[in-house]
Amino acid sequence: MPEPTDDISEMAPYTVSESAKLSNDDKGNKLKLDWNESTFPPSPQVRERLEEFVKNGHFEYYPDVTARELREKLAEYVGCGVENLQVFNGSDDALRAILDTYLGQDDVFLAREPVYTQPYTFVETNGANRVTFTCESPFKKGVDRFLTVLEETQPKVTYIPNPNNPTGVYYTQEEIEELLLAAPDTLFIVDEAYYEYADTTVSNSVSEYDNLIVCRTFSKAFGLASCRIGYTVANKEIIRELEKVRNGKSVNLFGQIAASAALDDIKYMRDCVRTVVETREWLVENLRARGHSVVSTPANFVLIEIDNPKGTIEGLKREGVYVRNRDYLPQLDGYIRVSIGDREQMQTFLNAFERVTEKSRAD
Numbered sequence: 001m002p003e004p005t006d007d008i009s010e011m012a013p014y015t016v017s018e019s020a021k022l023s024n025d026d027k028g029n030k031l032k033l034d035w036n037e038s039t040f041p042p043s044p045q046v047r048e049r050l051e052e053f054v055k056n057g058h059f060e061y062y063p064d065v066t067a068r069e070l071r072e073k074l075a076e077y078v079g080c081g082v083e084n085l086q087v088f089n090g091s092d093d094a095l096r097a098i099l100d101t102y103l104g105q106d107d108v109f110l111a112r113e114p115v116y117t118q119p120y121t122f123v124e125t126n127g128a129n130r131v132t133f134t135c136e137s138p139f140k141k142g143v144d145r146f147l148t149v150l151e152e153t154q155p156k157v158t159y160i161p162n163p164n165n166p167t168g169v170y171y172t173q174e175e176i177e178e179l180l181l182a183a184p185d186t187l188f189i190v191d192e193a194y195y196e197y198a199d200t201t202v203s204n205s206v207s208e209y210d211n212l213i214v215c216r217t218f219s220k221a222f223g224l225a226s227c228r229i230g231y232t233v234a235n236k237e238i239i240r241e242l243e244k245v246r247n248g249k250s251v252n253l254f255g256q257i258a259a260s261a262a263l264d265d266i267k268y269m270r271d272c273v274r275t276v277v278e279t280r281e282w283l284v285e286n287l288r289a290r291g292h293s294v295v296s297t298p299a300n301f302v303l304i305e306i307d308n309p310k311g312t313i314e315g316l317k318r319e320g321v322y323v324r325n326r327d328y329l330p331q332l333d334g335y336i337r338v339s340i341g342d343r344e345q346m347q348t349f350l351n352a353f354e355r356v357t358e359k360s361r362a363d
Contacts, residue, residue: 005126007059010208015048015117018313018322031341031348034324035351036165036194036301038223039341040272043265046224046258053257063256064146065248074231080202083282085238086243087259089250090218091193091230096122098232100245102187103157105126110155112140113145114329115218116165116191118156138331139295143175150183161191163198166326168297171246189239190214194299196273203233208234218255219274220300222262227255278298280340286350295335303335306357310337315356321349 018034032039040046067087088094099119103109107129109136111119113132123130135142138294150158171179178189190202192214201230203214211233219225229251232242263270283323284302287294293305306312310329313336316323324337340346 007124018317018324029320030346031321031352033339033341033345033349034322034337035070035225035298036220036337037225038220038276038300039339039345040223040270040275041270042223042258043262045261045265045268045313046353049261050254054274056229057253062249063253065251067248067256070229070260070263071231073260077263077266078233080203080206080233081236084206084233084239085231086229086246087229087240087251088246089230089252089255090219090228091191091215092118093117093228093250094215094230094232095189095191096125097213097242097245098187098189099123099126099157100130107156108153110149110153110158110186112142112149112160112164114166114326114332115159116161116163116193119159119189128156132330134330139169140173141169141175143171143178146179147182149180150186155183155186157187157189158180159189159191159294160251161193162202163194164331165193165299166301166303166324166332166335168295168299168301170198170298173200173202177205177209178213180205180212184211186210186211193217193220196269197277197300198298206234210237213238218259218262220312221269222259223269223272224255224262227258228252229255230258238303246322275342276340279343279346282343283338283346283350285341290354301337301339303332303337304353305334306336307334309334309336312353312356315359316349316352319352319356321352323349 070087071082071085074085088097096224101125107128107164108126108131109123110131113134120130131153135145176190188211192201195201206212206214213232215232218229280302283298284294295303309325313323313325326332326335326337
């Protein structure tokens with residue numbers, strides 16, 4: 001049997017959430033709070049546009065490989081030129097394209113942990129060297145430490161989710177620019193998957209800094225995780241380089257239609273975001289009032305520190321509630337992550353969580 005490359009043989013696969021393995025029918029019957037998806041359906045306009053396409057659209061043709069209509073709407077939403085944008089089959093696909101373009105054999109990829117680990121797969125596939133570091137606290141910014149590591153390692157690419165998943169650490173535009181200036185030969189990928197919740201961005205700096213690229217997704221606030229639409233914002237030279245490896249056919253037409261419709265109903269998305277933010281604050285207040293240690297974030301999730309993460313997660317699963325174990329990540333011993341939905345959903349979580357933790361204490 002043919003052998004995979006040495007890099008692939010030694011690679012550990014990315015660990016998906018527990019509920020990701022459920023059938024679509026089962027997902028609809030559970031309270032799914034373990035993968036930071038929106039618990040809200042997308043704008044009604046999305047379903048209307050897709051139904052119209054199903055009735056009258058051309059399934060036999062490839063999609064628009066330039067995603068021109070979607071990019072024009074995105075340019076208005078982001079506040080940049082169409083030439084500064086490109087659309088991908090989800091932001092993970094965008095990350096893969098960026099790393100395929102800029103990261104080669106033995107190049108250094110830098111990330112501060114704990115962090116979203118999906119990019120590690122792409123780094124190792126390319127035979128690059130993954131270098132990580134931690135700060136004194138996973139919940140502090142540690143800009144000075146970041147600057148020191150940049151100087152020591154001289155990375156080709158640095159990855160910064162902003163806000164960070166799973167810790168919620170958020171760097172201001174001024175702090176990001178300090179890092180950009182400190183390492184002008186390093187490409188900084190700023191992953192703004194949770195931009196709509198945090199409501200601040202560095203995308204307006206891409207024309208000024210030629211070592212900055214921003215990634216975003218429709219999988220969170222827009223409620224389109226199943227449609228797989230992500231996009232990058234960068235100077236036009238970087239976008240042109242990404243075009244060399246991007247496969248335009250992979251951005252399916254259903255996703256393009258859905259994302260375009262979602263952008264036509266920004267008010268709906270912002271109303272959902274407002275509900276999540278208000279509910280997040282309510283949940284944090286209630287958990288703390290019950291004596292639990294909680295880390296709030298600028299995104300659509302919180303972290304809860306508990307004595308028995310695995311047992312608690314299993315107990316919640318028996319209640320039909322799925323949350324994510326973060327206990328095995330660096331500096332996050334004892335933590336679980338909970339995505340935020342509406343008040344009714346989070347009351348259901350809170351009730352189940354209290355039952356499970358009380359039973360655990362009694363045992």
